[in-house]
Amino acid sequence: MENIQKEARKRKVKNFLNTFKGSKMGMTGAIILGIFIIVAVIGPIVYKYDPMDFGSGADVFNPPSMKHLLGTDDMGRDVLGALMAGSGISLTVGILATIISMILGATIGVVSGYYGGKIDAFLMRLTDVFLVLPWLPLMLVLAAILGSSIWNIILVIGLTGWASTARVVRAQTLSIKERQFIERAKAIGASSGHIMFKHILPNVFPLIFANTILVSAEAILSETTLSFLGMGDSLHPSWGMMLHYAFESGAASIGAYWFLLPPGICVILVVLSFTFLGYAFDELLNPKLKGR
Amino acid sequence: MSLLEVKNLKTYFHIKAGVVKAVDGVSFTLDEGKAIGLVGESGCGKTTTALSIMKLLPPEGRIEGGEILFDGVNLVNESDEEIRKKRWKDISLIFQGAMNAFNPVIRVGEQIIEAIRIHEDVSYDEARKRAGELFELVEIKKDLIDRYPHEFSGGMKQRAMIAMALACNPKLVIGDEPTTALDVMIQAQILDLLERLRKEMKMSMILITHDLSVMAETCDYVAVMYAGKIMEIGKVEKVLENPLHPYTDKLIKAFPDIHGEKVMVESIPGVPPNLIDPPSGCRFHDRCHCAMEICKIKEPEIIQIEDDHKVACHLRGNCHE
Amino acid sequence: MKRNYLIKRILQAVITVLLVVVLNYILFRVMPGNPLAMIMRNPKASPEAVKKVEALFGLDKPWYVQFGVFFKQLLKGDFGLSFTYKKPVIEIIGGKVLPTILLTAVSEIIAIIIGIIIGTISAWKRGTKADVISLSFSLITYSMPTFWLGIVLVAFFSVYLGAFPTTGMTTPGLSDGGFWMTFKDVAKHLFLPALTLSLVLIGEYALVMRNSLLDVLSEDYINTARAKGLTEKDIIKKHAIPNARLPMVTIIAINMGFMIAGAIQVETVFSWPGIGRLMYDALSNRDYPLLQGIFFIISVSVVLANLIADILYSYLDPRIKN
Numbered sequence: 043m044e045n046i047q048k049e050a051r052k053r054k055v056k057n058f059l060n061t062f063k064g065s066k067m068g069m070t071g072a073i074i075l076g077i078f079i080i081v082a083v084i085g086p087i088v089y090k091y092d093p094m095d096f097g098s099g100a101d102v103f104n105p106p107s108m109k110h111l112l113g114t115d116d117m118g119r120d121v122l123g124a125l126m127a128g129s130g131i132s133l134t135v136g137i138l139a140t141i142i143s144m145i146l147g148a149t150i151g152v153v154s155g156y157y158g159g160k161i162d163a164f165l166m167r168l169t170d171v172f173l174v175l176p177w178l179p180l181m182l183v184l185a186a187i188l189g190s191s192i193w194n195i196i197l198v199i200g201l202t203g204w205a206s207t208a209r210v211v212r213a214q215t216l217s218i219k220e221r222q223f224i225e226r227a228k229a230i231g232a233s234s235g236h237i238m239f240k241h242i243l244p245n246v247f248p249l250i251f252a253n254t255i256l257v258s259a260e261a262i263l264s265e266t267t268l269s270f271l272g273m274g275d276s277l278h279p280s281w282g283m284m285l286h287y288a289f290e291s292g293a294a295s296i297g298a299y300w301f302l303l304p305p306g307i308c309v310i311l312v313v314l315s316f317t318f319l320g321y322a323f324d325e326l327l328n329p330k331l332k333g334r
Numbered sequence: 335m336s337l338l339e340v341k342n343l344k345t346y347f348h349i350k351a352g353v354v355k356a357v358d359g360v361s362f363t364l365d366e367g368k369a370i371g372l373v374g375e376s377g378c379g380k381t382t383t384a385l386s387i388m389k390l391l392p393p394e395g396r397i398e399g400g401e402i403l404f405d406g407v408n409l410v411n412e413s414d415e416e417i418r419k420k421r422w423k424d425i426s427l428i429f430q431g432a433m434n435a436f437n438p439v440i441r442v443g444e445q446i447i448e449a450i451r452i453h454e455d456v457s458y459d460e461a462r463k464r465a466g467e468l469f470e471l472v473e474i475k476k477d478l479i480d481r482y483p484h485e486f487s488g489g490m491k492q493r494a495m496i497a498m499a500l501a502c503n504p505k506l507v508i509g510d511e512p513t514t515a516l517d518v519m520i521q522a523q524i525l526d527l528l529e530r531l532r533k534e535m536k537m538s539m540i541l542i543t544h545d546l547s548v549m550a551e552t553c554d555y556v557a558v559m560y561a562g563k564i565m566e567i568g569k570v571e572k573v574l575e576n577p578l579h580p581y582t583d584k585l586i587k588a589f590p591d592i593h594g595e596k597v598m599v600e601s602i603p604g605v606p607p608n609l610i611d612p613p614s615g616c617r618f619h620d621r622c623h624c625a626m627e628i629c630k631i632k633e634p635e636i637i638q639i640e641d642d643h644k645v646a647c648h649l650r651g652n653c654h655e
Numbered sequence: 656m657k658r659n660y661l662i663k664r665i666l667q668a669v670i671t672v673l674l675v676v677v678l679n680y681i682l683f684r685v686m687p688g689n690p691l692a693m694i695m696r697n698p699k700a701s702p703e704a705v706k707k708v709e710a711l712f713g714l715d716k717p718w719y720v721q722f723g724v725f726f727k728q729l730l731k732g733d734f735g736l737s738f739t740y741k742k743p744v745i746e747i748i749g750g751k752v753l754p755t756i757l758l759t760a761v762s763e764i765i766a767i768i769i770g771i772i773i774g775t776i777s778a779w780k781r782g783t784k785a786d787v788i789s790l791s792f793s794l795i796t797y798s799m800p801t802f803w804l805g806i807v808l809v810a811f812f813s814v815y816l817g818a819f820p821t822t823g824m825t826t827p828g829l830s831d832g833g834f835w836m837t838f839k840d841v842a843k844h845l846f847l848p849a850l851t852l853s854l855v856l857i858g859e860y861a862l863v864m865r866n867s868l869l870d871v872l873s874e875d876y877i878n879t880a881r882a883k884g885l886t887e888k889d890i891i892k893k894h895a896i897p898n899a900r901l902p903m904v905t906i907i908a909i910n911m912g913f914m915i916a917g918a919i920q921v922e923t924v925f926s927w928p929g930i931g932r933l934m935y936d937a938l939s940n941r942d943y944p945l946l947q948g949i950f951f952i953i954s955v956s957v958v959l960a961n962l963i964a965d966i967l968y969s970y971l972d973p974r975i976k977n
Contacts (some may be wrong), residue, residue, distance in 0.1 A: 115719055142656055162969050167670070167671075167674075168674075170671070171671055171674045171675070171678075173909075174671060174911075174912070174957060174958060174961055175675070175678075175954055175957065176911065176912035176913075176915040176916060176953055176954065176957050177912055177916060178912075178915060178919055178920075179915060179916075179919070179934065179950050179953050179954070180950070181951070182919075182934065182938055183682055183947075183950050184682070185944055186938055186941065186943075187682060187945060209744035255933070259798070263798075263800060265801065265918060266800050267916070269802075269921060270800070270802050270803075270920070271802075271919070271920070271935060271938065271967065272935070272938055272939055273938065282800075285800075285802070285803060285806070288806075289924070291801075294806055294810040294814055295821070297810065297814060297815065299810065302806060302807070302810060303807070305803075306799070306800065306803035306806075306807070309798075309799075309800055309803070310795065310798045310799050313798035313799075314794065314795070314798045317794065317797070317798060329817060361767070388882060390881060390882055392880065417888065418884045418885075419884065420884075421881075421882055421883060421884035422882065422883045422884050423884070426882070428880045429875060429878065429879060429882075431875070433875075434875040434876060435875045435876055435878075435879045436876055436879070437876040437879075437880070437894050437897075437898070438876070438898070438973070438974060439897050439898055439901075439971075439973055439974075440897070441971065445879075448885075448893075449884075450881065452883060452884050452885065453884060482973045482974070484973070484974050547952045614840055
């Protein structure tokens with residue numbers, strides 16, 4: 043019995059991947075994201091960058107040259123190197139924060155949907171509050187109070203981004219919990235926890251996957267914004283931190299476009315690639331949306 | 335001259351998977367004051383035929399051949415402007431499932447008034463009065479014209495749709511499954527209403543349905559459609575009493591007769607064919623228990639067997655159980 | 656019937672505000688590292704000062720009393736004194752509200768109007784070049800950090816072209832030039848910040864309007880309208896848009912949070928003297944009383960805005976009766 047199910051699942055995944063390859067949006071997103079991930083992982087090995095390598099006064103704000111392909115920043119450091127190092131940080135923060143949001147959101151969603159009643163009402167009220175509350179002031183305040191180390195930032199973004207996932211998971215749980223195989227599990231005497239996490243969640247997973255990708259895009263934007271506004275971790279200079287330094291040092295008035303544009307463009311590209319992926323998955327997994 | 339002459343109509347849908355030959359050579363005529371029923375399974379092309387007549391096809395649909403002569407004018411060649419003028423004024427449509435046929439944020443009466451004032455040069459108050467009269471015609475209280483669609487029950491919405499369809503006194507009304515979503519009692523009411531109004535206003539009607547009993551009560555003629563083609567066409571009594579086509583025969587047998595003997599209701603084995611790549615020869619051959627060799631190769635033409643009774647079948651009515 | 660709906664919504668809003676109060680309390684009084692605890696633990700603080708803080712905030716009393724004190728202060732609008740300005744927080748915030756309202760209102764109105772127009776054209780001409788361009792525009796602005804767009808615009812228009820002032824709301828020394836002078840001056844300063852904020856919003860509104868209109872255009876009643884003989888233009892104007900704009904109202908309400916985030920960033924980049932900039936400064940100075948006040952005011956404003964949007968929606972959609 044188990045083997046047949048495994049075979050069916052393998053076939054489903056293979057079908058899915060084939061259809062995915064046909065999606066222009068999905069492939070574009072995957073390629074762009076792939077490039078950034080490779081740069082993040084291999085970059086530091088191939089291209090040496092030392093954040094402590096401050097140049098002399100003359101090296102500050104140098105336009106692009108053969109020595110520094112993207113010029114130098116406000117401290118005379120190589121912008122291209124900083125950019126590559128930053129990609130790892132921005133991506134890591136985004137992904138880790140998303141994992142926290144996903145776990146939190148999925149748990150709240152499935153518990154809420156499964157138990158219903160007062161628990162559901164309470165959790166949904168909580169979710170509504172988090173959906174209504176403006177995310178940036180909340181994150182800023184949390185970061186200010188907890189301190190802005192990289193782990194706190196990941197935590198803060200994760201703790202504020204779960205609401206949409208919770209909603210989606212709850213809706214799915216409500217429709218799944220009436221199905222037969224749940225009744226059977228209950229009849230056998232499976233505990234609620236077992237049902238929720240071993241039966242319901244795996245079935246919910248495909249649909250929340252697309253949601254998760256979009257949450258990642260927002261997480262990266264959040265981290266960038268937090269860092270820009272001064273709540274970043276100076277020990278881990280992400281793209282947002284680069285922009286923070288650029289702003290604080292007046293790069294705009296000097297016209298140091300090589301320092302201002304690249305980090306922003308990178309953020310746009312990464313967020314776009316996540317968005318493309320998210321749409322592609324959504325279309326693939328949600329047939330109702332086909333043909334938009 | 336007949337009011338409506340459909341000659342060899344071909345309507346195809348161009349979708350990603352291919353070209354769906356939804357209506358592939360349909361012909362029939364309708365005289366003034368008469369009613370014809372288009373019956374058949376879902377997907378056989380009844381609704382597409384109706385939409386083609388009113389040129390209300392979705393973007394993928396195109397009339398690829400044939401003529402639609404209405405009052406002598408070929409609608410296929412008419413400009414959009416001309417068609418718009420004829421819509422509702424000459425030909426109106428009662429949609430399948432009136433659940434969402436009314437705009438939810440506009441009062442029902444306003445939507446009827448709109449229909450009137452597009453085609454006739456009357457004042458707002460005139461139109462409003464007529465809307466009220468139309469409501470009374472379909473047995474809805476006059477003052478309900480100021481209500482919103484969600485305040486109407488299913489049956490009331492259907493009656494309101496009929497009222498709206500009659501607003502401009504059209505020459506032809508097309509009813510696309512006008513009673514399918516309703517329960518039996520209301521269904522009877524509405525059919526009676528349609529009959530009465532039709533006779534009073536001397537309107538012609540095309541009634542699309544998959545329910546033979548509904549059709550039998552209201553129509554003079556019937557055309558049995560299958561896979562985009564007409565299989566049998568003729569006067570209702572003749573077709574029902576003496577079905578010439580095996581498909582018609584099965585259709586009739588699929589409907590239990592309350593007064594008749596207790597016979598097992600038969601279903602028709604198999605599924606309707608793929609219209610992108612229809613079967614060769616007669617489109618019904620793979621579900622037909624009388625199919626001969628020729629049925630698989632050559633498409634039968636429509637031939638007259640008796641007065642007011644034609645069939646498209648190589649067996650010419652000689653297929654019986 | 657509608658009254659019941661309104662009462663229900665107002666009650667919900669009140670409960671949400673209460674939850675915001677509780678959240679505020681947790682953030683600023685309970686969490687580890689909260690400002691009060693820092694004061695208490697400060698070795699340099701004299702015992703009398705510590706005692707004073709204790710008494711003021713009831714820190715030696717049980718937690719529900721503490722919360723009571725907190726709540727009462729909140730109702731009085733007493734957020735304490737700002738660390739940096741040494742003046743009541745509420746006063747400082749009060750002086751910065753108007754510039755923010757000016758910025759957000761102008762941006763919102765521009766974004767709604769242009770967003771609806773672009774979204775409608777996009778849906779109508781679906782699949783054509785116009786649609787693709789507008790979709791790309793929406794996607795890109797949505798993926799862009801708002802502050803970055805602001806910096807780019809400032810760098811190009813102000814620094815490079817010199818066409819607009821770089822910072823602030825007014826030019827110092829111009830304050831007694833009369834109303835018209837002041838109006839023109841503020842308008843010049845407002846242009847770039849408002850442009851930045853609108854661009855990001857337009858992208859989203861156009862997308863929502865487009866999708867909403869596409870949804871509506873596939874509904875049955877649109878076919879009915881066409882069957883009645885209406886022109887395509889009239890169908891969109893009289894039947895489609897009245898339905899399509901309903902989700903827009905909801906989106907604008909949901910977007911309040913996004914709007915605030917945008918305002919904070921734009922005000923920071925352009926040194927626009929509003930609440931957003933105030934928050935940025937308060938963060939750099941770790942001015943906790945000020946932060947608490949700003950956070951509370953912003954949260955309550957958003958809840959209020961959502962409530963107003965809900966009420967407005969109930970008047971626009973005749974189906975909301977119960």
